Amino acid sequence: ALMGAICRGLEGIHISYLQARELEQYTVLLDTDLIVYDDVKNLQLDSKEVKNKVTKMELTVENEIRINIQRVAEGHLDLYRKLNECVKLSSDVRAKQELQDVYITMHDMKLRALA
Numbered sequence: 001a002l003m004g005a006i007c008r009g010l011e012g013i014h015i016s017y018l019q020a021r022e023l024e025q026y027t028v029l030l031d032t033d034l035i036v037y038d039d040v041k042n043l044q045l046d047s048k049e050v051k052n053k054v055t056k057m058e059l060t061v062e063n064e065i066r067i068n069i070q071r072v073a074e075g076h077l078d079l080y081r082k083l084n085e086c087v088k089l090s091s092d093v094r095a096k097q098e099l100q101d102v103y104i105t106m107h108d109m110k111l112r113a114l115a
Helices: 009-026 037-114
Strands: none
Touching (some): 009 037
């Protein structure tokens, strides 16, 4: 059974009827023989409060956490670029060292030939 709020007069009967009709959507959710509008009204208010809290949490995620993730990503990109620069520099140093080894070997061979 569905029961709207207790109201006065003909207008009140209509309002109570509309409230009872509104309760029909809760018959599946609530396993009870009697659903009273005032009880469900409190649930609706609690539901709105939960929705507001979820919305605030979503905004926090969007506004604060997303920015922090972006900062970490930017820092990661900078580190990646610096690593690539270091790898290139290391390759250049290794190439120069190999060239110097060749020159040293050539000069060593010339010195031995002179001796």
